[in-house]
Amino acid sequence: MLIFTLRRLTLFFFTLVILSVFAFSLCYLFPGEPIVNLTGRINDNAAQLAALKLQYHFNENVFFQYISYLKHIFSGNFGLAMNNQLPIGPLISKLLPATIELSLVALLIALFIGIPVGFIAAIFHRKPIDNTILILSMIGYSIPVFWLGLIAILIFSIYLGWLPSSGGIGLIYEIKSVTGIQFIDILMSDNPFKWQAFRSATMHIILPATVIAIAPATIFIRLARTAMLEVLDTNYIKSAQAKGLTFFEIIYQHAIRNALMKMILHVGLQFVNLMTFAMITEVIFSWPGIGRWLINSIYQRDYTAIQSGLLVLSTFIFIVHILTDFFYAALNPIARGKRFGSR
């Protein structure tokens, strides 16, 4: 496990290096002055820019520029957003938790739908139930997420009026942002109406989270079905049958556990997909998260924001990958072997 951890950590380190080089090189690739793209100070005069160049070592070669960029990033200085000249660091630390919250809820919904349905499909392999589930999952996988979001708003917000269609919480509630994750903030606040606020936040998250969850849920259905079929085909299931256990005992005591284990790795890999869907859905539902902010930044040609957004979001996703790898290895001794660790 120690060697596995070390290998993973070096991989993580190199990945971060590559990512940061990529993010840094963007300031040269984007149109305009590299130093302005990097710091976002569009209103500065020539003298101020010269001082900035000195501060960021822009008079020296690219390597020192990159090192000084790293230093600034590690001290939490991401520069200013070009469109409103506010520091990006605090902005991201406010926006990223909202996206994490949304995608975590979506992930939970996707898991709670996907895995049991996939197991059911596997148990009734090649029966009508299995085929129906497969067809439904194919449909769910093919629906464009932005279209699904619009249709969901039309049905549940306009025609039925059950759920609100935009924002993270009702405008009348004022919750002080501590962790940035709204549910925790609400529970921590001493607002007398915090349960109403909690209810409002729940109502607001249901629709966007479900829309995001549909496509990953269908993928989980297929993965869970495959995992379960593989497990049901193994010898220990056959020996359990030979022992005379009933079918449901086998499923409960042997199959589900082992099939769930296989799923953990896929959950981490699907997180990238989920974030992509979350970015689009945030635009449609005006969710105050990092995806909507990034896409707005593109409309406004806010290169500093795009650069830092890329770095933060990709790092976050990579951390999730590493964590699922660890989790999987901790639960499953086979995965700690050399072949997996050295990949």
Place this chain on the structure above:
Amino acid sequence: MQEESVLARDKIYTEEQFPSPLMQLWWHFRHTNVAMIGFWCYLFLLSLAILAPLLTEIGQNSSNLDVLLLPPAWDSAGDVSYLLGTDDLGRSMLSRLINGTSLTFGLSIIVVIISMAIGVMIGSLSALTKGIKSSILNHFLDVILSIPSLLLAIIIVAVLGPNLKNTLWAIVIVLIPQFIRVTRNAIKEEFRKDYVLASRLDGASPLRILRYSVFPNIFERIINQATLAQSAAILDIAALGFLGLGAQFPLPEWGTMLSNGVDLFYIAPWTVYLPGLAIFFAVISTNLVGEGLRHALKQRKES
């Protein structure tokens, strides 16, 4: 084909003939009904994409101000000469949707072909290298694949500027790493097998082995990846069009049409649900073909 050969075998049993791997694949594919439905839908879309300018009598951008926001023909207020209604500028939805096929669906095929060519090339070169070079490439691919495809496309569009052509290049770049990975893994797997060893013992160079021994055997896996990539490409082109980063206003790209209709959603829902259905139809027929292909591959392996 198969029935014929069986009959022939009954008559002259010595004249035994085996269909080629590709014919076997087609034979299994043809006997999956759902896959064939998807295949016909795919061919239908393909012919629409190629023949679009010939099929539409009303031009994609010719507007008729007398019939703004006309509902589809099945509505009581509809008109048969505008079968799927009109949008806010009086343009025929049917004509725009048909012309949009060559943009969203047709261009997605071109995008996949380009990225497949590049990806397979890099993938096979990297499969032949060993040691530190291949390890660096592997980690680099890991990094690229950990960036959400849409985010990467957005960044590339931000560098190049938003229009349809740049979006296509962005999607090409986004799809390449997956092709590299699939090709690389497939080739490495084949190289461990005995038949490659046999031709290597015959003195064949690695490139010759690739060309004559390995490629015919991994061809289907690459095509399989291509169907996956195409459904992703359709969704990405449409999503970028919807976000206003891809095809720009007068082009009848499905995602762009959908985002134009959003403001009119409540008075003219067909301007939103029709392009959405078109995207859905294109993606699901691509997925059905892909699924049928995987199924046929699996069956061929088992038989």
